Amino acid sequence: MQPALTIRDLEKTYTGGHTALKGVSLEVAEGDFFGLLGPNGAGKTTLIGILSSLVNKSGGSVSIFGHDLDTDLANAKACIGLVPQEFNFNMFEPVIEIVANQAGYYGIERQEAFKRAEANLKQLDLWDKRRVMARTLSGGMKRRLMIARALVNHPRLLILDEPTAGVDIEIRRSMWTFLREINAAGTTIILTTHYLEEAESLCRNIAIIDKGELIENTSTRQLLNTLKMETFVLDLESPLAELPVLKTHKLQWVDSHTVETDICRDDSINTLFTELNEQGIKVLSMRNKTNRLEELFMNLVENANSNRAAS
């Protein structure tokens, strides 16, 4: 199957001399839900800018469903839908016109454009707001408007640059459901996000960029399997006067009713409870202290920084 996206040795140096991308290569399979992660300033938005023709690349090649950006730009563009990080629609235009006009830029007739705009706005719960000026929408509505707009040309590749930033958890979850549905319907999705829980929940494959370099590119499952330790927080029934000493696990103090401990993925969790029982400590509940991917992400970025410093 032809890849949805092929990037080879992609480089970008801005006029001021800042190098944002240092030879990034990656491939995204058709139908994938692909996460592009990295700290602020890692080069994610530059990469997306190049894919969507908003940033001129300095070197390397990009091909979207086999259409090279250098030789077949119009066809490459026709495959893409973009939800950028910042609001980039006319705040003084009615919502429905923003979506329908976008269809027009792809050569879709006005009547069909309005039909598609209606379907997308209904799907994203914006139909009631179709006639209002975009500036009057709430932050979450503006984000959904950008998704409705990006989907109006029925893109084969949807690129979302932090689509749920600043959106409350309820809307975020409903957007996740929506994105899963369109991915299941065949649209390839590339997602950048700072919410690692989001990437873990949605993405089948993940690439991590740091300081313009690709430091990881694998499946989410494989990435999570590399985690050896997990930290669990235990909520206790009775307050503790002092920290109990266990044979197999080392407990750490959080407060009088709460302790935490690191557990190796290969170890049985039963031994912890057996020892706590022996000491008469009753556990009411237990939870992961950190998001697993978040921990892994931090490890990878720190390792990459150490390697750079060493070399």
Add this chain to the structure above:
Amino acid sequence: MNTHEKLVALKTIATREILRFSRIWIQTVLPPVITTALYFVIFGNLIGPRIGKMDGFDYMEFIIPGLIMMAVITNSYGNVVSSFYGSKFQRHIEEMIISPTPNYIILLGYICGGVARGLTVGIAVTIVSLVFHPLNIHNFWVMFSMIILTAILFSLAGLINGVFAKSFDDIAIIPTFVLTPLTYLGGIFYSISMLPEFWQNMSRANPILYMVNAFRYGFLGISDISLMTSYVIIIAFIITLYLFSLHLLKKGHGIRT
């Protein structure tokens, strides 16, 4: 994109541009009509009779074509410069840049918007002028072609200004310090034959002089400049500015990084 799709894209951009200035007609259409009406009252009605005839015509009749042309120039320019800069400022220019719409279609779409506003204001000013003087049309096609060509030329100039503008100040500098002086010195209120030879020659370096005179020929049948020279100069300007605008859009000047 095939030809039909390109035409759909052009229609979309042109419609969007026309709706943009129509929605805010109190800001875009009404003020130039009021300003020009004041010119008619002050220069035509109050001062005009004391000036007497100009090239054999009443002063009011002489200045009407120039004032219509001035309204067309400032509005076609103003429409494109503010719309294009606004789309850069709010970043919704990106909607078109990421789409497969070719640059020349984007350019033509903005020109359509500029010409539409120029013509709308031009027609409104012409209607107002009827209150002060009956309309004489010597050659409709010269008048019509000249107003269209002028609106195209200044739409292109407005787009170039919009491309280079980095702030709202930058979109006001050219109209204030270049366009307005050139328009006032372009023979709207006087015939250059009244000027000393040196200033007549200096005036010939002003492209607006050619437009005003050719347009006035369409109304009154008189011109300080040969009609052919006017057409050649205006068309040459249009071709140059069109190619330059296209080059700027292709390079993504001020749009892409």
